[in-house]
Amino acid sequence: MTSNDRILHPFTLPNGIELKNRLLMAPMTTCTGYYDGTVSSELVEYYRVRAGSIGGVIVECCFIDDLGLAFPGAIGIDNNEKIAGLAKIAAAIKAEGSKAILQIYHGGRMVDPQLIGGRTPVAPSALAAPREGAVVPRALTGDEVEGMIAKFGEGVRRAIQAGFDGVEIHGANTYLIQQFYSPNSNQRDDEWGGSRDNRAKFPLAILEITHKMARQYADDAFIIGYRFSPEELETPGIRFDDTLYLLEKLAARGVDYLHFSVGASLRPSIVDTTDPTPLIEKYCAMRSETLAQVPVMGVGGVVNAADAEQGLEHGYDLIAVGRACIAYPDWTARIARGEELELFIDSTQREALLIPEPLWRFSLVEAMIRDMSMGDAKFKPGVFVETVQDDVNELVINVSLENDHIADIELASSPEQSVAFTTSFEEIRERILSANTPHVDAISGATSQSEAVKKAVSKAMLKSSKARVAEEGGDDNSPKSYDVIVVGSGGAGLAAAIQAHDDGASVLIVEKMPTLGGNTIKASAGMNAAETRFQRVKGIHDSKEKFYQETLIGGKNKNNPELLHCFVENAPEAIEWLAHRGIMLNDITTTGGMSIDRTHRPRDGSAVGGYLISGLVRNITRRGIDVMLDTSVDEILTDNGAVSGVRLLTDEQERIVVQAKSVVVATGGFSANSEMVVKYRPDLTGFVTTNHKGATGGGIALLERIGAGTVDMGEIQIHPTVEQQTSYLISESIRGGGAILVSQQGQRFFNEMETRDKVSASIIALPEHYAYIVFDEHVRAKNKASDEYIAKGLVTSASSPRELAEKLGMDYHAFLATLERYNGFVEKQCDDDFGRTTALRAPVNEGPFHAIRIAPGVHHTMGGVTINAKTEVLNVGNQTIPGAYAAGEVVGGIHGANRIGGNAVADLIIFGTLAGGQAAKRARA
Incomplete structure (x- = not known):
């Protein structure tokens, strides 16, 4: 027979048990x-529509213990109450004619404390x-190991009672089962560690115990699979011979299939990188004759029938299909009809494909989403050779383009290449091609x-x-035109562009730096807003009036009242604006100057900047909004006092005129312009800055040249906690x-x-002009940003306060007394x-203990151009400049003499969306 x-x-x-074919949907x-x-x-x-023509569906990993979930939104099989819901999935799959297999697991040390x-x-x-x-996880005791095995058994029993045809034991991806077998993660000296046996x-x-449960509760038709990762880099x-040793023992005890967990089905060794032989x-x-009797399943990179055929030819018996089943729920039926498929998802088809919203936002799926507005031919096909520079190397990259899509990206040359380098290149290549x-x-x-x-791809x-354009006889030098x-391209600019587009305008984003994100990407705390639904869910009672008064006090009563009222009133709507676009800021903390928890941040407690920009850029991409990087604005053009466009200068020194009725300036402040x-x-003089190098005040100068007024230019904020060697906030x-x-x-x-x-003033007043921010494991676990500081080597850590004091060169008696006194204040909630009346959350007493030296x-920069509540730029006579809008740190007056932490991100989104909406309204009038 043919392949x-x-x-x-x-x-x-x-x-x-007979599968209708050799194809299964991967977990x-x-x-x-x-x-x-x-x-x-x-x-x-989701599972129902993907069953039917495929032989089996392996349902995503299901945690067997409430300490074992490794993902937000994970499903569990840790108690009997979960059986009913899982039974619906099993029944849906089986009703369509496919086998239903449930993968069970425990995340072990890969679990984020935030999830448990x-x-x-x-x-x-x-x-x-x-x-x-x-x-650092807690080591299981001997009794707990026995208990964990029993929990896996109970998970199998529940899977049987839910009606699944089988289970796949997840012994891969560095989860708990693999952790026990690994000499890297298992360094026990009892019966569960030490020797390979x-x-x-x-x-x-x-x-x-899986076999025991199958014998007791199922029949002989129950399928038992085992997933494994063949190697570890650590x-x-x-190593591969260790894996063969374990698989031989598993085969001797009886399994129905083994599932190779690799990113690409024909991947070679990640340890012996000189050997290209597929594992x-x-x-x-x-393998032995016994092991050869067990079917082996491959996964990774299967999109078309030829990919599956290739897997069988190299030795696999079964093929698991991953992302292609997400993009094409009827994937097997399509390849049976001989269709040749391309791995992408139409950005307009989420509901039709029954892809749940959380999965739609998952990175591997997002990378497949293609904005179908690119359907019109826009490129001249060909290969474009681009030379670019990363931190270390000059890279020569060949970019192949077809009429309407990026066909390929090839690394032509680079002086230094490693496994890590080529792996990351392939990953970014895949993301760009898929999206x-x-x-x-x-x-x-x-x-x-x-x-x-x-x-390189942008330039190509x-x-x-x-x-x-030239081929079709057009004049590329003739003025181009957009509505806005x-x-x-920081938070304010991206928000403005999205809002303008959603209000019907054609939009161009111009960014002088080589990447999107501006200074916003460095934001860390969160986004302030009062009277939000996320506060209500957490039982936080807040008011816009209190938010207004505290911001006014923080700004030393210099805030522009009109802008501040606009800011406070629109803040909760801005939180919802983000949420409706898949950017959820639903965890809440506080910052200095606020009396209530109103600083909204990502659920995992991570820094808000990267998360926010990533989400906004996804929205830019889905809308097909045009972007020009490495391009500066030479001049904002006017006609009879009204904005008429811009003159641009590209990184190749090409000057371009672009016409527009509205221009939104969102270029940030000038903290990086010493x-x-x-x-x-x-x-x-001499102070470091936390800002990126593009924050030079260029937008203020552009607007001043067309008559804009400025306000509060001398109001420049210094942040108290900056690591001085790296300027890291x-x-x-x-x-x-x-x-x-x-x-x-x-001492405090x-x-x-x-x-x-x-x-800041109090730190500067210290004899040494620096201090330490000190926190314990409790604070670290709830603030993911701290993990980044640790990874960057900014943190001094110790197992005890005394050891920490000694590492910092402090008198440990004084330090211990300080902690004891502060912890007493926490206990009685009075400093x-x-x-101090806020953030007295818990005593600093849970090791390890951490400190970062800061100054x-x-x-x-609180100062900038003057605007009104419609974000219209005002001239020196306080009159509007028609067509000129501004938002973000380029604007002055909102924050007065001092900005409250968390207000900047709110400022960006509130006034960015207002500016985008007003600009679109004028352009479309």
Whole structure:
């Protein structure tokens, strides 16, 4: 029979069960369960439509213990109440004619404490995972190991009672079962650790209890699969011969299939990088006759029939299909008809494809979403060679373009390449190709390389578009036209562009830097708003009036009342505006100067900036909004006093005129322009800045040249907690989470939750002009930004307060006395020393203990151009300049003499959306 016949021909498992074909839907986390791990009706329908023509559906990993969920929105099988919901999924799949298999797992040390109520994850040993921000887990006792095996057994029983045809034991992806087998994560000295035989006991025990439950509650038709990761990069770590050793033991005890967990089905070794042989070929060559009787399943990179055929030819018996099943619910039926498929998702088809909203926002799915507005031919086909620079290397990249899409991205040359380099290149390449746009998230840990690749693609697209215009006889030098031009791509600019587009305007974003995000991407604390639904859910009673008064006091009564009222009134709507666009700020903390928790941030407690920009850029991409990077605005053009367009200068020194009725300037402040800072504040000579290098005040100068007035230019804020060697801002959310400030003498010296200007002044007044922000594991666990500080080497950590004091060169007696006194204040919720009334959340007493040395740095310029509540730019005579709008830090007057932490992000979204809406309204009138 042909390979295609083999793929679609029935296949019999060792237990005698026949699958209608060799194809199964791979287990892929959807993050669509309810908060307690129960099943939603949306999830049932998601699986129903993907069953039918495919042989089996392996339902996403299901946690067997409430300490074991490794994803937000994970589904569970940890108690009997979960059976009913899971039964709906099993019944839906089986009713369509496919086998229903449930994957069961425990995340072990890969669990984020945020997902388990702040509790400490468990693992074989008290060793943190080798990844950024990983916490140290608690080692399971011997009795708890036995109990964990029993929990897996109960999970199997519930899967049987829910009607599943089988279970897949998840022994891969560095979760708990793999952690027990790994010499890296398992360093126990009891019967469950040490030798390879001892380390194998846990996975074998899981298989044994699975068989026991199947014998007791199921029949002989019950399918038992086992998923494994063949290698670990760490030293010591699992090597391929270790994997073969374990699989032989599993096969001897009886499994119905083994599932290779690799990113690409034909991936070679990640340890021996000199050997290009696919691991599946090594596996087939090295396995015993007993192991050869167990079918092996491959996964990764299967889009068309040819991909599945290739997997069978290399030795797989079964093929698991992942993202293609998300994009094409009837994938198997399509390849049976001989269709040739392209892996992308039409941006308008989420509901039709029954893709749950959380999965739609998941990075691997987002990377497949293509804005179908690119359907019209816009490129001249060809290969464009671009030379770009990352932090280390000059990269030569070939970008292949077809009429309407990016066809390929190839690394032509780079002086230095490594496994990590090529892996990250392939990942950013895949993201760009799948999304059909360079405006995708950078790869974590490879930002510079990612941005270089994105820049190369952007340049190629621009050249190709110009070539197409020339080919069709157009004049590329003739003025182009948009309804609205947005200058700057930070939070305010992106929000303005999205709102203008949604109000019917054609929009162009112009950004002088090579990447989107501006200074917003560095924001850390969150977004302030009062009377939001997220506050109400958490029982927080707040009022807009209190928010107004506290902001006014923080700004020393210099705030423009009209703008401040607009700011406060529109803040909750701005939170909803983001939520409706998939950007959820539903965790809440506080910042200095606020008496109530109203600082909204991502659910996982991470820094708001990167999360916000990532979400806004996704929205830009989905709408097909045009973007020009590495392009500065030379001049805002006017006609009879009204804005008529802009003159641009590209990075290749090409001058372009673009016409528009409305221009929104959202270029940020001038904190990175030391000359301009010192002009208005000579006392800030020599201060570091937290801002990115593009924050130079260029937008203020542009608007001044067409007559704009300015206000509060001397009001420049210094942030109290800046790491001086890196100019890295330490988020106010750390203090808002319960941290304290301590001098070199080991003593508190000021109210940590006062406004930034006052806290900064108190640090400058210390003899050494610096201090330490001190926090414990409780604060760290609830503020994900702290994990980033630890990963960057900014943090000094110790197991005890005494050890921390010694590392910092403090008198530990004074430091211990300080902690004891502060913890007493927390207990009675009253700070007798400095009058702190907020963020007395918990005593600083849970090790390990952490400290970061900080001092003030230039952070925010409250001054800027003058606007009214409609974001219209005002001239020196307080009259509007028709067609000119401004939002964000380029504007003055909103924050007065001092900005409250968390108000900047609110400012960006509130006035960014107002500016976009007003600009579109004028342009479309």
